[in-house]
Amino acid sequence: MPKVLDEEDVADFRERLLAAAERLFAEQGVAGVSMRRIAQAMGCSATTPYRYFADKEEILASVRAAAFDRFATTIEAAFARRGSPVERSAAVGRAYWDFAMREPDAYRLMFDMAQPDDDRYPDLVRAGARARGCMTAHIRELVSAGRIAGDPDLLSHVIWSATHGIVVLKLAGRLKHGPAPEDILRESMRLLFNGARAGLPPRAPAQASAEATGSQT
Numbered sequence: 001m002p003k004v005l006d007e008e009d010v011a012d013f014r015e016r017l018l019a020a021a022e023r024l025f026a027e028q029g030v031a032g033v034s035m036r037r038i039a040q041a042m043g044c045s046a047t048t049p050y051r052y053f054a055d056k057e058e059i060l061a062s063v064r065a066a067a068f069d070r071f072a073t074t075i076e077a078a079f080a081r082r083g084s085p086v087e088r089s090a091a092v093g094r095a096y097w098d099f100a101m102r103e104p105d106a107y108r109l110m111f112d113m114a115q116p117d118d119d120r121y122p123d124l125v126r127a128g129a130r131a132r133g134c135m136t137a138h139i140r141e142l143v144s145a146g147r148i149a150g151d152p153d154l155l156s157h158v159i160w161s162a163t164h165g166i167v168v169l170k171l172a173g174r175l176k177h178g179p180a181p182e183d184i185l186r187e188s189m190r191l192l193f194n195g196a197r198a199g200l201p202p203r204a205p206a207q208a209s210a211e212a213t214g215s216q217t
Contacts, residue, residue, distance in 0.1 A: 014052055014062075017042055021056075022063045026105035030060060030113065061121035064113070067106035068127035074099045075134035085145040089138040093163070093189060096135075097182070100167045108171065111164060135160050142196075149199030162188045 020041040024033045035056055039046045053059045078095035079088055100107040110131075118124055139159065140152040148155065163185065170181040179187075 010052070017049060017052065018059070018063050018066055021059045022067070022105055022109065025060060025063060025109055025113065030056070035059075057115065057117075058121065060109075060113070061115060061118070061124045064109050064115075065121070065124040065127040067103070067110045068124070068131045070103070070106065071099055071110065072127070072130045072134045075131070079134065079138055085138070085141045085147055089142055092134075092138045093185075096163060097167065097185065100171070104171050107167065112168070146200065148193060148196035150196055155196060159189070159192055162192060 017038065021033070021038050024037060024041060033056060035049050036046045038056070038059065039049050042048070049059070053062065074095050075092055078091040081088060081091050083091070115121075115124075118128070136152055136156040139148075139156040142148045143150065143152050143155070166175075166181060166185045166188065169175050175181045175184065
């Protein structure tokens with residue numbers, strides 16, 4: 001008689017299935033993966049994955065949603081640290097880089113393997129929106145604190161685009177020669193944030209002196 005699975009059993013199997021699928025998608029792409037191959041990687045019958053997911057597209061959506069959630073949790077934890085808006089923003093930048101280096105397969109699936117019908121998967125839409133919100137929150141705080149000027153949503157997309165480009169080049173092995181990728185990222189952020197600060201209104205001498213003194217403490 002087949003074992004009756006409780007909620008914990010189901011959740012555990014889904015988690016293991018998604019981990020196996022993530023590896024296969026990252027290694028072989030969506031076209032190279034089938035439900036049968038996922039079942040083989042799991043060591044179960046070819047029909048078992050269909051008890052949990054309709055098809056491999058639904059599995060891919062679930063894999064990506066889980067990755068977005070892990071990414072967002074990492075970014076939220078960095079943003080929650082105590083410190084000034086500048087320090088919190090820097091922590092977010094480090095957390096972004098560290099996540100991509102720690103989970104390169106997940107990162108590629110999140111951003112480089114978009115699905116044309118994302119809207120079919122509410123959990124993927126939710127997780128993607130959560131991740132985007134994380135990447136905007138620290139920029140919004142910097143603008144509100146008067147540390148940079150501009151539209152937070154636009155600025156966050158500019159900064160994300162630069163960061164993503166460097167991450168992808170690093171993961172593709174295209175930055176083996178020349179400056180270290182971390183130095184390239186640091187210099188890119190310096191230039192971008194200096195440009196965003198250029199839009200701030202001029203400070204009165206007394207205010208500038210007070211801010212300079214405060215930044216040294």
